[in-house]
Structure formats: C-alpha cells, structure tokens
Amino acid sequence: xxxxxxxxxxxxxxxxxxxxxxxxxxxRVTATSRxxxxxxxxxxxxxxxxxxxxxxxxxATHILQTAAPDEHGDPALARYxxxxxxxxxxxxxxxxxxxxxxxDRDGGWVDEDTPVAPxxxxxxxRVEAEQAWAAAPPGRPVDLFRLAGIYGPGRSAFDDLxxxxxxxxxxxxxxxxxxHRDDIAAAVLAAMRQARAPGVRVLNLAxxxxxxxxxxxAEAARLLGVPPPPLVPFAEAVNSMSAMGxxxxxxxxxxxxxxxxxxxxxxxxxxxxxxxxxxxxxxxxAERPPQ
Numbered sequence: 001x002x003x004x005x006x007x008x009x010x011x012x013x014x015x016x017x018x019x020x021x022x023x024x025x026x027x028r029v030t031a032t033s034r035x036x037x038x039x040x041x042x043x044x045x046x047x048x049x050x051x052x053x054x055x056x057x058x059x060a061t062h063i064l065q066t067a068a069p070d071e072h073g074d075p076a077l078a079r080y081x082x083x084x085x086x087x088x089x090x091x092x093x094x095x096x097x098x099x100x101x102x103x104d105r106d107g108g109w110v111d112e113d114t115p116v117a118p119x120x121x122x123x124x125x126r127v128e129a130e131q132a133w134a135a136a137p138p139g140r141p142v143d144l145f146r147l148a149g150i151y152g153p154g155r156s157a158f159d160d161l162x163x164x165x166x167x168x169x170x171x172x173x174x175x176x177x178x179x180h181r182d183d184i185a186a187a188v189l190a191a192m193r194q195a196r197a198p199g200v201r202v203l204n205l206a207x208x209x210x211x212x213x214x215x216x217x218a219e220a221a222r223l224l225g226v227p228p229p230p231l232v233p234f235a236e237a238v239n240s241m242s243a244m245g246x247x248x249x250x251x252x253x254x255x256x257x258x259x260x261x262x263x264x265x266x267x268x269x270x271x272x273x274x275x276x277x278x279x280x281x282x283x284x285x286a287e288r289p290p291q
Contacts, residue, residue: 003028005089006192007053007060009076010067011041014096014150017185018064019045025189030056050079057083062192063137064094068122069129077132084136092192094143095133096184097126099177099206101146105253107173112202112259120247134200141198143191145184148206148255151273152181153280157220161229166221168214169249171234175210176248177255180270180279183207190264203263206255209272216273223281 004027008015011031023029023044032050033039041047048056057063057080065076072078084093102110103117118124130144151157160166187205214231221228238246261267270276 004062004192005056005060006030006062006064007056008032009050009053009063009065011039011045011047012066013152013155014147014181014184015064015066016042017152017181018066018188021185021189022192030060050075053080054083057087059089060087061089061091062093063087063090064096064188064192065129065133066096069125071125073125074129074132077129077136081132081136085138087137090137090140092141092143093133093137094145094188094191095130096188097130097144097146098123099146099148099204099253099255100251101127101130102253102255104251107175107252107254109254109256111256112204119251139198141196142200143203144200145188145191145203145205146255147184148177148179148204150181150184151178151276153283155181156277156280157217158224158277158280158284161217161220161224161226166217166229167237168217168229168231169234169237170214170231171212171249174212174234174249174252175254176213177206177210177253178216178273178276179205179207180268180276183268183270186266186269187260187264190266194264201263203260204255204257205260206257207268207271207273207276208257210254211273216277219274220277223277 006022006027006029008031011033019029019031020042030046032053034050036047036049100123101116101118103119116127118127134142184205218228
C-alpha cells in the first residue's frame with residue numbers, strides 16, 4: 001500500500017496537534033500556511049506556502065482541512081477543488097467543522113444523526129463547507145468532524161484567570177460542550193487509520209459532560225488556589241459582550257458523542273473538563289523552568 005501521506009490545510013492550534021501526532025506515528029506530513037515565514041512546524045512536519053500545495057496534493061493519501069471558511073467559501077476547495085477531486089492516491093478526506101451547525105436546541109440533546117439547523121452566519125458557512133467537502137473527493141471516505149469548544153494547554157480557563165479576563169456568567173440551564181485538543185487529535189488519527197467504504201460520516205467531538213462555563217472557571221480557580229471571579233447575571237454581562245460572544249450565548253444544546261467514540265474504537269482521554277484541566281496544570285508544572 002502507498003505510504004501514508006497527510007496534507008493539512010492550516011497549522012493552527014488543533015492542526016499542529018494533529019500534525020505532530022501523525023508525524024510521531026511515522027506518517028509523512030505536510031502542512032500549509034498562508035504565512036509560513038517564521039512559523040515553527042512540529043518535528044517531522046514540512047511546512048509549505050498555501051500557494052504551493054498543488055504538488056503535495058498530487059501525492060497525498062489523506063487530506064485534512066482545519067481552516068474555517070470565509071464569506072467566499074472554503075479556501076482550500078476554492079483554489080484546489082479540482083486537484084483534490086483528481087488526486088490519484090487519495091484514500092480519505094476530513095473536515096474540521098463545529099457543533100454550531102446544530103443551532104439552538106433550548107438545552108436539548110443532539111447526536112450525529114440530528115439534522116443541522118445553523119443560526120449564525122458563520123455556522124451557515126460551515127454547513128456549506130461540509131457539503132462541499134462531502135462532494136469534493138468522489139468515491140472516497142469523508143469524515144466531517146463537528147467540534148465543540150476547543151481547550152487545552154495555552155487555551156483554557158487558567159489563561160483567562162491569569163490575565164484577569166475570566167468571568168463567571170450566570171445563566172441557569174445554559175450549558176456548553178467542549179473537547180480537549182489532544183482528544184481531537186486522537187479522534188482524527190483514529191478515523192484516518194480506519195479502512196472503510198466510500199461515503200460521508202459525521203463524527204461529534206464533544207466530551208461527556210456539557211457544563212456551565214461558570215463551573216469550569218470555578219474548577220480552574222480551585223486548582224490554582226485562587227478565589228473564583230464573582231458570578232455575574234447574564235442580563236448584566238451581555239451588555240459588554242462582543243457580537244460573537246452574544247451569538248454563543250444565544251444557542252444552548254448538549255452534544256452526544258457516544259456513537260463517535262464507538263465508531264472510532266476509543267474513549268475520550270479527558271471525558272470532562274475536570275480531567276482536562278488537571279492534565280493541563282500538571283503539564284504546566286512539569287514544563288516550568290527550575291527556580
């Protein structure tokens with residue numbers, strides 16, 4: 001069989017974790033960036049300009065799109081759609097989407113079979129991108145990963161507490177789903193390694209316990225040994241939120257991922273925010289320079 005060769009569009013927070021894990025497993029990995037000068041790729045990962053992706057795409061066995069669409073659609077398909085469709089060695093394509101495509105469910109549960117009902121413009125663009133990727137590589141397996149709120153080292157409630165930006169907004173019954181960056185990487189690699197028939201599959205990447213953001217911040221404060229910020233009623237907090245912040249709070253849903261975990265043959269390493277936060281803090285302590 002052809003050597004596994006992964007092309008990633010985008011080397012952001014999540015893409016970097018996927019690329020690093022794939023390279024550590026012995027895969028050949030190339031990532032693209034619109035501004036590669038000065039960027040640091042993980043060991044074993046080649047970084048090329050987005051404009052120079054045609055040659056790698058001709059050799060790719062796996063393609064993962066991590067970049068969000070803009071008002072003009074998916075940037076990779078806009079430039080390389082024909083090349084992706086004609087890629088001779090391609091065995092799999094994946095797209096990192098968002099659970100925002102499910103829209104507001106008034107706190108109800110959604111799963112992988114729930115029809116999309118996007119509300120925000122960015123969620124509608126995600127649905128359009130999902131549909132475009134589902135059709136882009138004909139006759140190949142395509143996985144649409146719908147990600148809950150991403151957190152992990154360097155992007156967690158600890159950082160908000162330390163920089164003084166943490167808030168505990170009180171809106172009873174309003175829960176958010178989240179997923180640790182490393183569980184995303186594990187799920188993507190598990191999906192890529194599976195041999196399955198052509199077709200589109202939806203995979204929900206959300207941990208096992210949707211939770212109020214105020215509870216997450218309180219747990220992070222407890223682990224740091226600092227007082228949690230005071231609770232602020234939503235009706236008061238909303239006045240100082242950005243338009244994007246308000247749009248997040250306008251939607252309330254709980255996301256199931258049991259089917260995804262079963263299909264991928266794994267369980268989340270961080271099934272709730274508690275395990276995830278503890279691991280982040282332990283990593284920070286281990287990496288702290290000696291005094």
